[in-house]
Amino acid sequence: MLYEAPRRGSPSQVMSEATTILVDTEIERDDAAAAATDLYLHLVGDGVMAALPERDGDTRFRVLDPRFIEETGVRAISLHASGHRWQLDAANGAHLVDGGPENGIFCRYDAGFSIRCPECRATLALGDEGSEALEEALAVWCDAPDSAYVACPTCATWSALQLWRSPAHDFAVGHFAITLYGSHLKGLLGGHEHAATALRHRLGDLAGDYAVVFANA
Structure with a gap:
């Protein structure tokens, strides 16, 4: 099943x-x-x-x-x-x-979430060091989704928000x-x-x- x-x-x-x-x-x-x-x-x-x-x-x-x-x-x-x-x-x-x-935007509303960089596979969650870019991307997505990019704190690569995947x-x-x-x-x-x-x-x-x-x- x-x-x-x-x-x-x-x-x-x-x-x-x-x-x-x-x-x-x-x-x-x-x-x-x-x-x-x-x-x-x-x-x-x-x-x-x-x-x-x-x-x-x-x-x-x-x-x-x-x-x-x-x-x-x-x-x-x-x-x-x-x-x-x-x-x-x-x-x-x-x-x-x-x-x-x-x-x-679709996520768990009863808990936090984490996403994985499409380039280096490092994970990022709200509240982590360097997660300000994620917070900004979420805000930008609502008005101008094509401009919503996240900078990975680990590899410094900018990637479109929709390319980040959630391992969980x-x-x-x-x-x-x-x-x-x-x-x-x-x-x-x-x-x-x-x-x-x-x-x-x-x-x-x-x-x-x-x-x-x-x-x-």
């Missing part, structure tokens, strides 16, 4: 808070809304998820396919596009409109992302190649290169 099912007697709240986020770190900001809309239409059309969010103004769409729930433990899905939000439409569905809080899978930036609510899908990291590939393909990650972030909603 792609996830570890909860043991009998495990608190359901713990599982409901677990989230797996797939982040496209390469897509351009201008293409993110189209990617999210395309996946929305496919998932709704295939009967995987509801056409309407759980609540007006919410980003979660309830999963309807019992087999999908059984195989993944995922009970709701959010589709994120930087600078956009979901709005109900007259056709009993939803569509993306400009505005909203989506900024393309607790951080990534990208303009399009998919949040899966209900479980930490550790199988996406390896060991369940067929199931992981099938799920990635179903979610539009045909190249299998979306970054994986584990968090709690």
Whole structure:
């Protein structure tokens, strides 16, 4: 299985808070809304998820396919596009409109995170010596993502923020992302190649290169 099912007697709240986020770190900001809309239409059309969010103004769409729930433990899905939000439409569905809080930063909000330099592989976390460049890059990303660069304190190389990867899978930036609510899908990291590939393909990650972030909603 792609996830570890909860043991009998495990608190359901713990599982409901677990989230797996797939982040496209390469897509351009201008293409993110189209990617999210395309996946929305496919998932709704295939009967995987509801056409309407759980609540007006919410980003979660309830999963309807019992087999999908059984195989993944995922009970709701959010589709994120930087600078956009979901709005109900007259056709009993939803569509993306400009505005909203989506900024393309995905991380654990209940703890810190660390990232690895793409050049020398040294790790860097907020609060570390030399992490001021990371703090500045995060601020710049929200307004001008193409200008968000981080200087590695170890090798002094400047690299684009989206190229830095998290060894603990607790951080990534990208303009399009998919949040899966209900479980930490550790199988996406390896060991369940067929199931992981099938799920990635179903979610539009045909190249299998979306970054994986584990968090709690």
